[in-house]
Amino acid sequence: MSSTSLAAFYVEEDDALIGEFKRLKGINFMESPTIPSTKARYCPERIDAEFEMFRKAYPDYDSTHKLDELRATEYARLDRHGHVYLDYTGGALYAQSQLHEHMALLTDTVFGNPHSKNLTSIAMTHRVEQTRDYVLKYFNASSDEYTVIFTPNSTGALKLIGESYPFAPGDNYLLTFDNHNSVNGIREFARLKGAAVTYIPVTPPDLRVDNEQLERGLGLARPGHNNLFAYPGQSNFSGVQHPLEWIALAQAKGWDVLLDAASFVPSNRLDLSEWHPDFVDISFYKIFGYPTGVGCLIARKTVAKKLHRPWYSGGTITFSSVLAFDHYLTPGHAGFEDGTVNYLSLPAVEFGLKYIETIGIDLIHARVMCLTGWLIDQLVALRHSNGAPVVRLYGPSNTDRRGGTVQVNIIDPDGRMIDSNVVEQMANEERISLRAGCHCNPGAREVALGFTEEEMVACFRDKDSVSFEQFLHVIDGKTTGALRASPGLATTFSDIYKYVQFAESFVDRHL
Numbered sequence: 189m190s191s192t193s194l195a196a197f198y199v200e201e202d203d204a205l206i207g208e209f210k211r212l213k214g215i216n217f218m219e220s221p222t223i224p225s226t227k228a229r230y231c232p233e234r235i236d237a238e239f240e241m242f243r244k245a246y247p248d249y250d251s252t253h254k255l256d257e258l259r260a261t262e263y264a265r266l267d268r269h270g271h272v273y274l275d276y277t278g279g280a281l282y283a284q285s286q287l288h289e290h291m292a293l294l295t296d297t298v299f300g301n302p303h304s305k306n307l308t309s310i311a312m313t314h315r316v317e318q319t320r321d322y323v324l325k326y327f328n329a330s331s332d333e334y335t336v337i338f339t340p341n342s343t344g345a346l347k348l349i350g351e352s353y354p355f356a357p358g359d360n361y362l363l364t365f366d367n368h369n370s371v372n373g374i375r376e377f378a379r380l381k382g383a384a385v386t387y388i389p390v391t392p393p394d395l396r397v398d399n400e401q402l403e404r405g406l407g408l409a410r411p412g413h414n415n416l417f418a419y420p421g422q423s424n425f426s427g428v429q430h431p432l433e434w435i436a437l438a439q440a441k442g443w444d445v446l447l448d449a450a451s452f453v454p455s456n457r458l459d460l461s462e463w464h465p466d467f468v469d470i471s472f473y474k475i476f477g478y479p480t481g482v483g484c485l486i487a488r489k490t491v492a493k494k495l496h497r498p499w500y501s502g503g504t505i506t507f508s509s510v511l512a513f514d515h516y517l518t519p520g521h522a523g524f525e526d527g528t529v530n531y532l533s534l535p536a537v538e539f540g541l542k543y544i545e546t547i548g549i550d551l552i553h554a555r556v557m558c559l560t561g562w563l564i565d566q567l568v569a570l571r572h573s574n575g576a577p578v579v580r581l582y583g584p585s586n587t588d589r590r591g592g593t594v595q596v597n598i599i600d601p602d603g604r605m606i607d608s609n610v611v612e613q614m615a616n617e618e619r620i621s622l623r624a625g626c627h628c629n630p631g632a633r634e635v636a637l638g639f640t641e642e643e644m645v646a647c648f649r650d651k652d653s654v655s656f657e658q659f660l661h662v663i664d665g666k667t668t669g670a671l672r673a674s675p676g677l678a679t680t681f682s683d684i685y686k687y688v689q690f691a692e693s694f695v696d697r698h699l
């Protein structure tokens with residue numbers, strides 16, 4: 189059976205779609221006769237038996253049945269198109285009702301650009317502020333303590349911090365190795381302004397931070413200086429959840445704390461009456477899929493006062509003069525929202541948050557963790573006939589202090605890693621959406637894949653004159669990424685089962 193017919197097993201009517209997908213992506217899939225037929229594996233009896241074993245091992249799953257109902261209604265398009273979607277850390281899927289609710293509002297209301305005194309503008313301003321309040325309510329954050337600044341995404345929130353945090357010589361920017369590039373990027377502002385930048389390593393195989401290293405890093409804060417400590421609530425590479433207890437610990441040692449919550453909040457509760465980070469960045473599409481283009485920075489008012497914007501723009505000032513060459517920045521959140529906010533999309537954020545509340549974030553968490561636990565169990569147990577593992581897992585091998593991000597590489601019987609991009613393409617053939625690459629998290633990738641500092645430094649030698657092709661030559665022979673699966677609120681056992689079967693097709697297989 190060819191790989192195409194494997195895909196056809198899932199969605200019999202969609203050969204044309206697969207062909208079109210290949211054509212559009214310019215992908216040259218291997219129509220390889222070496223792909224073993226997995227048809228037998230998909231027999232209902234085996235799924236049923238595996239499901240029963242799964243339910244015994246993860247009894248909490250039964251309490252999440254509501255999500256199966258939603259999968260059949262709100263996310264029916266997944267099964268209509270035969271998709272196995274396992275890229276929730278990339279972006280969540282929206283429920284159909286979120287779209288309907290938003291479209292109904294826009295269809296029935298006349299909204300103008302906010303922040304004026306005409307009727308349609310007032311109506312929109314009211315909605316924007318209502319959404320702002322709802323974000324605080326969702327995260328249980330007091331409006332006395334926190335303010336919400338709307339941004340295009342998490343990256344927009346992080347850039348606001350980078351450009352506005354008053355870094356100066358003697359100051360510190362401390363961050364863990366496993367940060368997203370948008371958090372890493374803040375180091376360029378810190379460096380430019382003369383602050384010291386320090387990374388706290390993560391250690392394989394779990395890719396957690398060693399306590400001693402953490403203590404050493406936090407010990408760097410200099411009294412009387414600005415010290416910013418950034419870490420992800422959940423690593424988007426390894427799934428590791430670093431302790432939220434670090435927030436108060438670091439603050440007690442003189443740090444302002446930036447909690448990158450982008451991949452944490454989609455399936456975990458963040459209660460800002462219990463935890464008090466100084467800055468939190470969020471992309472809403474990662475929680476409920478729609479709308480894209482809206483995120484926020486939740487900032488503690490006392491610390492937000494420190495931020496100095498390096499410019500001003502329309503929307504951020506109360507008064508500006510060309511003749512006097514000066515301006516008054518609007519106090520509070522408005523001073524950080526450049527230009528016109530994505531106002532028509534903002535009501536959809538409130539609908540999205542309410543949708544999540546009707547399900548319950550703890551229920552979503554339970555579902556994701558049951559599926560993640562089983563997925564890891566199955567993947568790490570896979571063996572070639574010679575006893576060698578089929579999968580190399582990066583990150584914790586159980587559900588303790590981790591989230592639903594499962595990062596692996598597939599290893600052939602001779603111990604050679606199969607390029608994650610190739611595996612991703614083969615998964616496409618089976619209509620399974622995984623994500624290959626470094627996931628904008630180079631630090632975790634470097635530790636996980638065992639890159640050395642010399643190897644990495646070599647990549648940047650003669651940076652200005654080296655072409656991308658020459659750069660690829662420098663890292664020749666190294667697999668540069670890994671394959672990420674991340675279940676979410678609409679994931680079912682059957683989705684995970686199909687991924688496990690796909691992984692199993694690599695047993696004893698040479699490409």
Ligand SMILES: Cc1ncc(COP(=O)(O)O)c(C=O)c1O
Pocket residue numbers: 277278341342343344368370420422423424448449450451471
């Ligand atoms: C942990 C983490 N932080 C930040 C970001 C940046 O999010 P965005 O691309 O929506 O700005 C991502 C995106 O994947 C992420 O996973």
